Every structure is written in structure tokens, then in C-alpha cells.
Amino acid sequence: MSSQANKDTSSSPNSTKEYIIDYSGSLVEDMASLCMNEPYSDVEFLVENQRLPGHRNILAMRCEYFRALLYGGLAESNQREVPLEVPLEAFKLILGYLYSGKMTLSTLDVDTIIDVLDLAHLYGLQAVESGIGNYLQQNLSVSNVCTILDVARRNNLNQRAEECLDFIDYNCSDILKHDSFAQLSKESLEELLRRDKLAALEIDIFRAVCKWRDNHPSEDFKTVAALVRLPLLTAQQLVKEVRPSGIYELGQILDAIGQVDTGENLPYRVVVLPGEDVASGKHLARRFQDEQDRTVFELRNLFAINFIEVIFQYGSYSISFEVHVSCDQTHWNCVGSESLHGNATLNFTFEQRPVRYIRIGTVPTGSKHFMHSLTAMYKK
Secondary structure, eight states: OOOEEOOOOOOOTTOOOOEEOOOHHHHHHHHHHTTTOOTTOOEEEEETTEEEEEOHHHHHHHOHHHHHHHHSSSGGGGOSEEEOOSOHHHHHHHHHHHHHSOOOOTTSOHHHHHHHHHHHHHHTOHHHHHHHHHHHHHTOOTTTHHHHHHHHHHTTOHHHHHHHHHHHHHTHHHHHHSGGGGGSOHHHHHHHHTOTTOOSOHHHHHHHHHHHHHHOTTSOOHHHHTTSOGGGSOHHHIIIIIHHHTOSOHHHHHHHHHHHHHTOSOOOOOBOOBTOOSSSGGGEEEEEEOTTSOEEEEEEEEEEEEEEEEEEESOOSEEEEEEEEESSSSSEEEEEEEEEESSEEEEEEEEEEEEEEEEEEEEESSSOOEEEEEEEEBOO
8 A cells, every 4th residue: 555645734835744654454454364363372262172363462452351351360361272152153253353343244144143243242342233233123034033033132132122023013924934933032922922013813823822832842831822812813713723722721712702702802913004004005915895795905914093085986976885994804893984976085084993904885876986095094
């Protein structure tokens, strides 16, 4: 690298120009080249039967943990060989960062990244923790979010944990079917099951919880089973699938069936998407006509809704219609009715409620009207 000159901004004709020789780039390269190299090393870390040479003064300057370990008066202060019970690959990456100030994450698998995050937390390397946290947040996926949630909870990374929980809420159906769900810690699983926003069919949640039980035979399962919301299952599911499992007493199942039959005070799990239309695009599962030729919208999840807009076009005669909503196509609630003549846009605002199905029923008194569009959402 050539020397770099900075011009003096002084207006004096006799002022001396300031020249700076800058070889800092080569300094970083030279420092990085010392990592795990024998020359001038004065300590060896024994990790998984490998010897990794190091330099006490560099490590002590770069990390408080190693300063205390190597110069704090502990036994390791006077030992050439220092055994460490840490993952080898993750430790090598930490050493590389301490010598070079850099770490590439995009080429690492998630298990290695998690190991590095654990070590960064142990060694107090906040810059590494923050960088990995940001990377994981940007690359959350169905396959890694459960693992990341457990690590975030273990290391008290509350913001990262909340990001994982939110991701799981909106991708719950796919995550329940992934093998990683059965690997969750009991604490993380119970936290998920307590959430009202864990939007998935309760039968899928029940099946995933049973799979988790099979994977954790030594854990006390009673507290987990108690968090499955039995009244959200159908009577047929309770009788044919839940009862044979032997997890619940007969009285619990009968109580749940009674609550299902009345449809009252059901402990719904819902997704709340303020200001986003849930009756179209990615949130709409299908639109169909029922046996009475009423238009029904089926949403992909159970959503909290308090507003519906219906637009009718191409009509010239009066009609009356009703808007009903339901969670299960069994218990329907009317949230609006209206009579209209010609084209119209009608808005209905009602108390927030969980909705998966929206039904529009018209009673024509002349030529048929056509429903042009429907918008449903939660408005703050």
C-alpha cells in the first residue's frame, strides 16, 4: 500500500503540509495471520483434542474474558496449555474475530452460528452478539426459528426471542410440521402455547405437542398438555383422536365438547394485522359458493377483525343482504345487514372478534347484483 498524503488546509504560504503514512491495512493482515499460528505464541488452547496456539497479550487486549483467564491470577495464567470445553469450529471463529475484527456468517450453517453466539455471550463480545442477532433476524426461516428461539431465551436476548415468536405466530402451520418443533425446550414450548397469536388449527397443535412428548419422554408433560385448548377442537377430533391418546381424563374431554357445542367463551388463537386486508391475496385460502349460493370467503388463519367493506356493482334492482362471520362454519354471527338499490359501497364496523369465514348472503327482488370485492381487516 502506498503512503497517503493529506493536504494542509491552512492559508499561510509558509505552513507545512501534513503527510500521513498509512499502512493500517497491512497491519490488520499481519495481525490476522498470527491467528492459530505458532510463531511468537505463548499459550495453547486444547479444544476437542486439537492444539490451537495463541498470543496472551493480543487476546487479553481484545477480550475481557481472556484477560481474566490469562492474566487474572488463575491457574491458566501460568500454564502453557489451557484446556477449554467449547465447540471447536465456533472457538476457531471467535479466535479469528479477535485477531482480525471480522467474521463471515453467510457461509456457516445455523448450528455453528448458534454455537458462536453462545461463545460470544460467554466471552462478553457484544459486537459479535449484536451482529449475529441482526443476521439471524434477517434470515429467520421455518427450519431454524425454533433453534434460535431456544438460544435467545437461554442467553436472555429478549428482543431476538420476540422476533422469533412473531415469526412463529405468522408461520405456525408450517413450523408445527417441521422436525425442529419437537426439539424445543419445554420452557419455549409452553411460552408458545400460551400465546393467543399462535394461529394454527388446534388439532395440528395437539399433534405437534404429542410428537414433542415422544421426543422428551423424561419431561413432565402435564403442564404442556394443559396448554392445549381442547374447546377449539371439534367434537369428532376430541372423541376419535384426543381421547385415545390417554393424555386427558374423560371429564376434561366432555367439558370441552360441551363448550364446543355452545360456541361460547372459546379461547381462540388469532392473528392481528392492523390495517391489512385479510380477505384477499396471501391471507385468503379460497372463495366459494355454499349450498344456498351464498358467497363464502375462507381465510388462511383465524384473524381478529372489526371491519368489513363490501362493494356491489352492476345491479339495477333492490336487494337485501346479510354479512355473517364464523370461526368454524358452525357458529355464525351476523355483523351487518343492509338493503340497497344499484351500485353501492357499504362499510360495517363491529366489536373485534376472531374470524376465519365470511359469508355474504343476498336476497334479490329483481335482477341479480354482483359483489365486486370484499375487504376485511382489524382497524385500530
